[in-house]
Amino acid sequence: MNFYELIVIGGGAAGLMAAYASAKTAGQTESNTARKIRVAILEKMPRPGRKLMLTGKGRCNLTNLKNWEDFQAHVHPNPRPLRPAFYELSPEKLLQLMTEEGLETVVERGDRAFPASHRAVDVVDTLQKMVRNQGAQFFCGKEVTGIQRLPADENLSPDKVAAPRFEICCSDGSRWQCSSLIIATGGLAYPMTGSSGDGLRWARELGLAVKPTFPSLTALVPNGYKSVPDNSKTGCIIERDTPLSELGQLFRGLSLKNVGLTLYIDNTHVREETGDLDFTDGGLEGPLGFRFSRQCVHAMRNGAHIRVEIDLKPGVSEEKLAREQKDLAELLPGDIVRAFRTTALNRNNASAAPKGLTEKERLAFLLKHWSFPIAGYVGYERSVVTAGGVSTDEISPKSMGVKSIPGLYLAGEMLDLDADTGGYNLQIAFCTGYLAGQSAVKEMKKEN
Ligand SMILES: Cc1cc2nc3c(=O)[nH]c(=O)nc-3n(C[C@H](O)[C@H](O)[C@H](O)COP(=O)(O)OP(=O)(O)OC[C@H]3O[C@@H](n4cnc5c(N)ncnc54)[C@H](O)[C@@H]3O)c2cc1C
Numbered sequence: 001m002n003f004y005e006l007i008v009i010g011g012g013a014a015g016l017m018a019a020y021a022s023a024k025t026a027g028q029t030e031s032n033t034a035r036k037i038r039v040a041i042l043e044k045m046p047r048p049g050r051k052l053m054l055t056g057k058g059r060c061n062l063t064n065l066k067n068w069e070d071f072q073a074h075v076h077p078n079p080r081p082l083r084p085a086f087y088e089l090s091p092e093k094l095l096q097l098m099t100e101e102g103l104e105t106v107v108e109r110g111d112r113a114f115p116a117s118h119r120a121v122d123v124v125d126t127l128q129k130m131v132r133n134q135g136a137q138f139f140c141g142k143e144v145t146g147i148q149r150l151p152a153d154e155n156l157s158p159d160k161v162a163a164p165r166f167e168i169c170c171s172d173g174s175r176w177q178c179s180s181l182i183i184a185t186g187g188l189a190y191p192m193t194g195s196s197g198d199g200l201r202w203a204r205e206l207g208l209a210v211k212p213t214f215p216s217l218t219a220l221v222p223n224g225y226k227s228v229p230d231n232s233k234t235g236c237i238i239e240r241d242t243p244l245s246e247l248g249q250l251f252r253g254l255s256l257k258n259v260g261l262t263l264y265i266d267n268t269h270v271r272e273e274t275g276d277l278d279f280t281d282g283g284l285e286g287p288l289g290f291r292f293s294r295q296c297v298h299a300m301r302n303g304a305h306i307r308v309e310i311d312l313k314p315g316v317s318e319e320k321l322a323r324e325q326k327d328l329a330e331l332l333p334g335d336i337v338r339a340f341r342t343t344a345l346n347r348n349n350a351s352a353a354p355k356g357l358t359e360k361e362r363l364a365f366l367l368k369h370w371s372f373p374i375a376g377y378v379g380y381e382r383s384v385v386t387a388g389g390v391s392t393d394e395i396s397p398k399s400m401g402v403k404s405i406p407g408l409y410l411a412g413e414m415l416d417l418d419a420d421t422g423g424y425n426l427q428i429a430f431c432t433g434y435l436a437g438q439s440a441v442k443e444m445k446k447e448n
Pocket residue numbers: 009010011012013014015042043044045048049050051052054055056057060061062063142143144145184185186187189190193194195196197198199383384385411412413414422423424425426427429
């Protein structure tokens with residue numbers, strides 16, 4: 001049996017930061033006690049930070065420098081429980097910490113921060129070094145398979161700072177006990193990186209409420225974009241490796257800059273924004289597509305029909321477009337003209353303009369209302385983040401501790417907190433991990 005006063009399960013962004021903060025806090029308070037708080041981190045993959053390596057297309061957009069008021073607008077479904085953690089390790093404090101640890105950072109468009117090297121591996125290396133330097137121990141290739149609460153032990157053996165409260169089993173048969181436990185096993189997105197929802201299962205087993213999960217920041221697949229059977233249900237998962245149809249091939253690679261996007265749920269206009277859209281091998285993506293994906297996936301899972309409309313000329317009114325009409329080639333880049341002619345201008349297409357318009361008016365209408373009914377979305381396999389998770393009502397936001405289970409703390413994507421693209425999700429993971437690590441040690445000291 002292995003014993004550590006504190007064990008962190010999961011060596012992702014939240015777990016690494018939790019291990020660092022707890023070991024540092026333990027080190028700082030060590031002089032008050034003859035015995036040392038020992039911290040271990042159990043990670044099931046051969047190396048920690050596998051998902052971090054993929055972030056920001058390998059560049060790692062590690063945080064966003066917006067102040068709380070602006071930051072919280074990008075956090076779903078309810079940012080309030082994040083506030084104390086955000087202030088404990090604010091984006092500025094995170095960057096300062098990284099700089100102190102030798103990682104230079106740069107802030108780019110939209111307040112997004114990256115390592116100056118633009119290499120995600122440098123963030124992972126820095127975090128690992130931070131954890132090691134504080135004396136926490138790494139155990140990689142340790143897949144936790146179960147967690148059990150132990151009955152209260154009044155007789156504290158002299159070699160321990162705090163009595164064991166949890167027992168952990170790993171797939172290799174090893175068993176571990178700890179007094180405080182931080183679970184930071186992530187959500188369900190990109191399971192090949194190690195996050196396969198284990199923490200959500202344990203949370204349910206421990207009696208905690210888990211909000212239904214669904215993929216977010218994921219590609220929306222327009223009707224006819226992929227070679228799926230005609231009778232497939234709309235609003236379903238269409239995996240990324242499903243072959244593109246002829247139409248999909250025509251669109252793949254199109255990048256639309258500064259276009260308008262309007263979302264219709266069951267034909268009701270619900271939202272309209274401007275930004276950049278990409279058609280990829282998955283479907284409709286890019287910053288603007290991702291911003292809409294959470295709401296779209298949630299609606300589709302509830303049986304709603306989704307349609308989006310692209311406004312290729314958001315700065316020009318329909319009337320002006322009809323009046324001053326130029327040749328399509330003057331209005332749009334060549335690759336977009338081809339896709340537009342094949343779909344919007346195809347009279348068999350459902351996106352046809354209202355009847356009774358002149359030819360010029362019809363073209364102007366279609367340029368402003370290029371319609372795409374959505375057939376489905378790419379699932380967890382290749383989605384960026386998991387929406388839903390352990391209800392934030394279960395935790396105390398000031399510590400990240402589970403209200404009903406002393407000694408248990410949760411951090412990162414496994415919580416019912418997710419955000420838009422732009423560094424917000426990693427900031428959530430880092431600051432909740434940091435607060436959990438710090439609180440777990442402070443609490444342990446108070447109890448002894
Ligand atoms: C392709 C991609 C790009 C992204 N880019 C960005 C970006 O640029 N900026 C941004 O802010 N966010 C980005 N995100 C989102 C961000 O990476 C996540 O929200 C964040 O990493 C979540 O951190 P976490 O520590 O909670 O979970 P994870 O990073 O998923 O870490 C969980 C860890 O727990 C381990 N684990 C799971 N189960 C067990 C078990 N049973 N036993 C032991 N260990 C276990 C896993 O192996 C994993 O290492 C991106 C996500 C993806 C998929």
